[in-house]
Amino acid sequence: MMTTKRQAGLLAFxxxxxGCAAGPSTRQVDEATQQVLKSSxxxxxxxRLDRLAPDASNQACSEAQGRPLDExxxxxxxAENLAxxxxxxxxxxxxxxxxxxxxxxxxxxMTWSDKPGEANGGSCYNCHQISKAELSFGSIxxxxxxxxxxxxxxxxxxxxxxxIVDYTWGKLWNAKAYNACSDMPRFGHAGILNEAQLRDxxxxxxxxxxxVNSQ
Amino acid sequence: xxxSLWGLxxxxxxxxxxxxxxxTAEGIAEYRAMLADGNPAExxxxxxxxxxxxxxxxxxxxxxxxxxxxxxGVVKGAFVELPRFFPDTQRVQDLESRLxxxxxxxxxxxxxxxxxxxxxxxxxxxxxxxxxxxxxESRDMRFNLPQSHPQEKLAYEVGKRLFxxxxxxxxxxxxxCHGEDGKRVRLQDLPNLTKNPGAGNGFGAWPAYRVSxxxxxxxxxxxxxxxxxxxxxxxxxxxxxxxxxxxxxxxxGKDGASIAPALKR
Numbered sequence: 001m002m003t004t005k006r007q008a009g010l011l012a013f014x015x016x017x018x019g020c021a022a023g024p025s026t027r028q029v030d031e032a033t034q035q036v037l038k039s040s041x042x043x044x045x046x047x048r049l050d051r052l053a054p055d056a057s058n059q060a061c062s063e064a065q066g067r068p069l070d071e072x073x074x075x076x077x078x079a080e081n082l083a084x085x086x087x088x089x090x091x092x093x094x095x096x097x098x099x100x101x102x103x104x105x106x107x108x109x110m111t112w113s114d115k116p117g118e119a120n121g122g123s124c125y126n127c128h129q130i131s132k133a134e135l136s137f138g139s140i141x142x143x144x145x146x147x148x149x150x151x152x153x154x155x156x157x158x159x160x161x162x163x164i165v166d167y168t169w170g171k172l173w174n175a176k177a178y179n180a181c182s183d184m185p186r187f188g189h190a191g192i193l194n195e196a197q198l199r200d201x202x203x204x205x206x207x208x209x210x211x212v213n214s215q
Numbered sequence: 216x217x218x219s220l221w222g223l224x225x226x227x228x229x230x231x232x233x234x235x236x237x238x239t240a241e242g243i244a245e246y247r248a249m250l251a252d253g254n255p256a257e258x259x260x261x262x263x264x265x266x267x268x269x270x271x272x273x274x275x276x277x278x279x280x281x282x283x284x285x286x287x288g289v290v291k292g293a294f295v296e297l298p299r300f301f302p303d304t305q306r307v308q309d310l311e312s313r314l315x316x317x318x319x320x321x322x323x324x325x326x327x328x329x330x331x332x333x334x335x336x337x338x339x340x341x342x343x344x345x346x347x348x349x350x351x352e353s354r355d356m357r358f359n360l361p362q363s364h365p366q367e368k369l370a371y372e373v374g375k376r377l378f379x380x381x382x383x384x385x386x387x388x389x390x391x392c393h394g395e396d397g398k399r400v401r402l403q404d405l406p407n408l409t410k411n412p413g414a415g416n417g418f419g420a421w422p423a424y425r426v427s428x429x430x431x432x433x434x435x436x437x438x439x440x441x442x443x444x445x446x447x448x449x450x451x452x453x454x455x456x457x458x459x460x461x462x463x464x465x466x467x468g469k470d471g472a473s474i475a476p477a478l479k480r
Contacts, residue, residue, distance in 0.1 A: 023371075024368060029369065032372075033373050036454075039451075039454065040451055040454035040457065042448060042449050042451060047446065047447065047449060048448065051448055052448060057386075058382060061381055062379050062380050062381045063379075065375070065379040066409075110385065111443045111444060125401060126400045126401055127400065138398070138399045138401050138403075139398050176386075185384070185386055186386065190384045192384060
């Protein structure tokens with residue numbers, strides 16, 4: 001009896017030690033992280049401290065640490081983001097692909113060394129292949145070469161093209177509407193690009209005359 | 216200046232034809248190999264060794280009594296065990312943070328002032344030389360950051376949180392670019408810093424001489440520019456966030472060989 005008790009006590013003690021060896025508790029890490037964020041960052045130029053406060057989507061995706069989200073949570077985040085998508089006021093989705101190409105090339109904007117009020121770029125080539133002629137493209141996102149052609153868009157204004165045109169606008173406006181933890185910025189929702197710029201990117205992707213589809 | 220011009224000339228001559236992706240990476244590798252015996256970082260290393268031994272600051276003392284974690288004055292092997300916990304400051308410190316402490320206590324040079332100084336100026340220039348030399352003294356040694364102190368364990372877990380923290384107008388985290396194998400931004404290969412070999416290669420390459428700017432960048436400066444491109448607010452020099460990220464990357468890179476100070480684009 002005594003021995004059993006002592007053994008149980010020893011077991012509990014070693015379990016406690018193992019707990020210590022395993023490292024800090026989740027709560028300790030939470031608190032330390034908040035403290036570290038507070039003490040480490042300061043505002044500079046246009047980069048304000050509120051940039052550190054994640055919205056519900058970023059909170060969930062940060063916590064997931066690269067693992068897939070619970071399906072229900074993912075669906076609710078996607079629904080919330082879909083609700084933010086604003087279709088173009090004048091119903092015009094397609095602009096000038098030449099301007100779109102410039103926006104896709106431009107990786108500037110919204111860093112602490114950028115001036116307020118300057119037009120931002122889309123940084124698209126940082127992550128995607130787009131036009132065939134541009135060989136310097138990143139690989140974080142999928143290739144967008146032949147984007148419209150592969151989806152059978154021969155006339156973006158036709159009713160047949162409507163679903164893919166709407167989806168593409170929505171994806172550019174708020175990528176998290178279709179993939180809760182997408183790596184892609186929410187260009188419309190976050191105010192990175194304006195409607196005219198988004199129209200030009202739409203043309204780059206969907207206009208049959210754009211080099212994305214014609215070459 | 217001369218070196219950076221050479222770099223631009225050589226990089227400009229790289230073939231940008233049909234196989235540009237491969238040949239650019241190969242071209243840079245070739246360029247690095249060409250300079251293997253003459254990495255411009257050596258100029259910074261030589262300067263750093265002088266600065267370590269030179270009596271400087273209000274106290275007119277050298278840094279030779281500085282404890283980088285392996286005892287006062289021990290430089291060899293110190294770099295591959297940083298960041299680590301230091302009992303005297305009761306903090307986990309990386310190389311730059313520890314140098315600030317030593318410069319303040321031994322030489323009387325204000326750590327707060329140096330931390331506020333823009334990169335490439337004043338005492339920040341002193342640090343460039345020092346980190347180049349101190350890291351070079353551990354060249355080819357394997358990373359082995361201590362994780363026995365509770366503060367070191369906590370720093371790793373905080374670093375991991377920060378690595379995955381999405382924020383800013385672009386929703387970027389460190390993990391957006393450095394969480395998977397085989398990714399690129401434009402033509403720049405991105406190491407996966409969550410495990411080896413990426414963590415050892417990525418963490419183990421800084422400090423580095425940057426050909427594009429002709430500057431010697433410490434890990435602190437590298438992380439500062441990462442956060443700028445992440446569209447985050449400004450991380451303080453040697454702040455706990457940057458040190459925790461150093462612990463996270465360095466522990467993930469355990470047993471990777473240090474090639475710092477490396478040669479970078």
